[in-house]
Amino acid sequence: MASLLANHTELEVVRTKSGNTEETDSPAEKAGQSFVKGTPVQLNAGVLQAWDGATVNAGIYGVAAEDAHNLASDGLGFPIPFNPVGFPGTGTTFGKVPFQASAVNIPEGAPPVKGLVVVFIANLDTVFRAQTDNNTGAATTPTRANRGTAYGLTIDANGHWYVDFAKTTVGTNTVVEMVDLDPIDGSVANARILFQFTKAAMQIVL
Amino acid sequence: MSMVTGQYAQLLAKGQRKIFVQWNEMYQRDLEYPQVFNVETMTSAYDDELEFAGTQPTPIKFENQSVFYTTIIQGGTIRAIPLTYGIAARMSFELVDDDQYGIIKQVPKALSRSNRFTEEMVPWNIINLGFSTVKSIDGVTLFNNQHPLLGGPAVTNYAPGLGNIISAAGTFPNRPAVDVDLSFAAIQLMTNQFERMVDGVGMPVVYKPKSLLIAPANRFLARELLGSPGKPGTATNEINSLLGEDLGYMVGHYLTSDTAWFALCDKQYHHLKFKWRQKAVMDMNDDFDTNAVKHKSIMRFTAVPANWVGVWGSNGP
Numbered sequence: 001m002a003s004l005l006a007n008h009t010e011l012e013v014v015r016t017k018s019g020n021t022e023e024t025d026s027p028a029e030k031a032g033q034s035f036v037k038g039t040p041v042q043l044n045a046g047v048l049q050a051w052d053g054a055t056v057n058a059g060i061y062g063v064a065a066e067d068a069h070n071l072a073s074d075g076l077g078f079p080i081p082f083n084p085v086g087f088p089g090t091g092t093t094f095g096k097v098p099f100q101a102s103a104v105n106i107p108e109g110a111p112p113v114k115g116l117v118v119v120f121i122a123n124l125d126t127v128f129r130a131q132t133d134n135n136t137g138a139a140t141t142p143t144r145a146n147r148g149t150a151y152g153l154t155i156d157a158n159g160h161w162y163v164d165f166a167k168t169t170v171g172t173n174t175v176v177e178m179v180d181l182d183p184i185d186g187s188v189a190n191a192r193i194l195f196q197f198t199k200a201a202m203q204i205v206l
Numbered sequence: 207m208s209m210v211t212g213q214y215a216q217l218l219a220k221g222q223r224k225i226f227v228q229w230n231e232m233y234q235r236d237l238e239y240p241q242v243f244n245v246e247t248m249t250s251a252y253d254d255e256l257e258f259a260g261t262q263p264t265p266i267k268f269e270n271q272s273v274f275y276t277t278i279i280q281g282g283t284i285r286a287i288p289l290t291y292g293i294a295a296r297m298s299f300e301l302v303d304d305d306q307y308g309i310i311k312q313v314p315k316a317l318s319r320s321n322r323f324t325e326e327m328v329p330w331n332i333i334n335l336g337f338s339t340v341k342s343i344d345g346v347t348l349f350n351n352q353h354p355l356l357g358g359p360a361v362t363n364y365a366p367g368l369g370n371i372i373s374a375a376g377t378f379p380n381r382p383a384v385d386v387d388l389s390f391a392a393i394q395l396m397t398n399q400f401e402r403m404v405d406g407v408g409m410p411v412v413y414k415p416k417s418l419l420i421a422p423a424n425r426f427l428a429r430e431l432l433g434s435p436g437k438p439g440t441a442t443n444e445i446n447s448l449l450g451e452d453l454g455y456m457v458g459h460y461l462t463s464d465t466a467w468f469a470l471c472d473k474q475y476h477h478l479k480f481k482w483r484q485k486a487v488m489d490m491n492d493d494f495d496t497n498a499v500k501h502k503s504i505m506r507f508t509a510v511p512a513n514w515v516g517v518w519g520s521n522g523p
Contacts (some may be wrong), residue, residue: 082324082327082328082331083335083340084286084287084289084328084332084508084510085287086339086340087284087345088284088285089252089284089285089286089287090285097280097281097282097356098356098357098358099355099356099359100281100345100346100354100356101345102341102344102345103281103282103283103343103344104283104345105280105282105283106254106285108254112251112252112285112287114287114289
């Protein structure tokens with residue numbers, strides 16, 4: 001069953017409890033990733049990939065601050081210590097270079113790619129925001145009474161994740177805990193809510 | 207990480223006869239990479255550099271036939287992305303206040319020294335890793351015995367005398383087919399490759415190596431090879447034919463291999479580049495709550511082998 005909405009706003013950081021800048025990391029990106037900004041991500045053998053949607057215990061490292069780059073190999077270009085960003089420095093190329101099979105044409109303005117993804121780390125300090133929905137298609141209207149309740153995350157048809165009010169079985173399908181209503185949306189259908197990742201869901205508890 | 211009095215108890219009382227402060231008294235080497243790399247500045251998040259090869263050699267125009275039309279050849283693109291390097295130190299107010307020798311106040315000098323090492327090591331690793339991971343504009347390793355030419359195999363067919371130089375049609379080397387240690391014969395091989403250098407469409411071009419780049423362990427051998435009046439290692443009367451090549455040598459103290467050695471043309475003829483996005487900026491502040499002192503340094507730069515021409519390397523045997 002699909003969610004009520006086909007598309008949702010992306011997960012984003014709204015504040016930290018401490019008032020400090022949110023904790024970020026820049027791990028190497030796994031090859032072939034195509035996730036979009038705001039996707040929950042996880043480390044797999046040291047490289048970052050989209051969260052599998054199933055590992056609820058120590059399964060989420062954070063939320064991607066940028067789109068994935070569909071790298072040809074794990075961490076392609078990632079700068080090792082005392083080295084610059086490696087060739088080619090972008091994932092956007094065009095055409096072919098005559099007789100130079102490994103060379104690339106880079107169009108002007110192609111986004112630079114460093115083989116890494118900046119991640120807002122899921123920790124006990126960072127507060128995120130996402131839209132609510134229900135994977136059964138039922139109407140969802142969060143209220144203040146939902147504060148402190150644990151929910152799961154589900155991906156929609158457009159690659160965006162929402163807080164799924166159909167997932168409420170702690171230890172089985174929950175990974176976030178509602179902190180508050182969004183001060184702009186309030187209590188309306190499919191409103192955005194503020195949440196934190198649960199300690200159990202955090203891949204590395206910082 | 208804060209520096210606090212308990213970590214430096216001996217600085218809190220007078221009576222030390224001598225404190226050997228390494229970052230003040232062990233002198234760092236003068237910067238070496240500017241002797242090798244072209245140092246530039248950049249003003250954006252990245253720099254892209256392109257390459258073009260010219261038109262093919264002029265063919266016959268037979269009677270009453272049209273002239274032959276041709277095109278220049280666009281090569282690939284190489285991108286230089288600066289990275290930010292930063293380091294900081296935080297010391298408690300009490301430590302700064304109680305240090306009887308003024309050592310703690312000199313920590314910013316140590317930070318500058320840290321910057322200097324990183325500023326050196328990054329460009330040097332372009333060379334150190336030029337046999338394996340560092341790639342040039344043609345997408346192959348910086349030092350490679352088969353750099354593909356933009357004109358393809360046709361150009362090495364008509365380019366004069368490449369038969370004994372190249373390992374594959376349509377390519378040109380800046381590395382031996384089998385890596386060799388620094389020696390009289392190896393330097394001859396290197397200079398022969400430079401003498402036969404062609405551009406992307408197979409036309410001979412002038413690239414004269416001016417300097418060998420060697421690890422410290424090779425400096426004695428380099429002196430002998432480049433300085434002996436007679437042929438090094440022989441008891442005959444032959445002259446040292448390498449003297450006519452007018453080669454110098456530079457010891458690179460950030461080279462990691464004792465057996466790898468390199469040859470470089472003058473800087474204006476090669477494309478190893480170091481690009482400053484922002485030179486090191488030091489800053490300091492007092493933390494309002496704790497009165498601790500914080501020193502910070504930030505710099506942004508990158509190094510890039512924008513092209514392989516004008517440089518040559520052998521990774522020892």
